[in-house]
Amino acid sequence: MQSKKIWKCLLIQLLYVEIYRILTKLRRYGTAGILSYGLLNTAYYLSAFLVTWFYIAPAPGKMGYFTAVKRFVKLMAMVWAGSQVTKLLRAGGALALAPVVAKGLSWFMAKFKFKSQAKTQEMHELHIHHTPTVYRPLKLKWWTNQLSSYFI
Known part of the structure; x- marks a missing residue:
């Protein structure tokens, strides 16, 4: 029984080493590697x-909120x-x-006249991560104008 646990632990460690090795190779592709892994993750999820x-687990009819949340978890x-x-x-x-994504990224850069992959990635990060940050000051300014016009 103890030897089965040892073999399982060794197998798990070997799998993690293999995953780390592949991800290290993937990092060498830079933006294309990250993008290809992200695309596959999105498709999987x-x-x-x-x-x-x-x-696998179809929903029964007329589920309450608590039951739906429990099922979702x-x-x-x-x-x-x-x-x-x-x-x-x-x-x-x-x-x-990753090589196919690199070609697609090069095509995208040429079509939209980006100077480098870093600029392409920067635009992506700006769009995904910083959109609320960009709009907050604009929204604050709009609300300030609305309030000032109301009280003046």
Whole structure:
């Protein structure tokens, strides 16, 4: 019994070493590697959630709010567990997909006249992460103008 636990631990450690090795190779591709891994992660989570939601554990009719939240948490736990099992496969797929994504990124840069991949990534990060930060001062200014016009 003890030897089975040791073999399981060794297998898990070998899998993590392999995942780390693949992700290290993926980092060499830079933006294209990160983008390919992100695309595969998005595809996995979307498809896994939809398959789990509709086929593995279909929803009964007329569910209450608490029951729906409880079910959603269970489904997300199942999807997360599946993501841990398929991580090596997704990392390997991202490594294989990275050259194709690099070509697509080059095409995108040429089409929209970006000077470098860093600028492309910067625009992506600005759009995804900083949109609320950009709009907050504009929204504050708009509210200030509205309030000042109301009281004056």
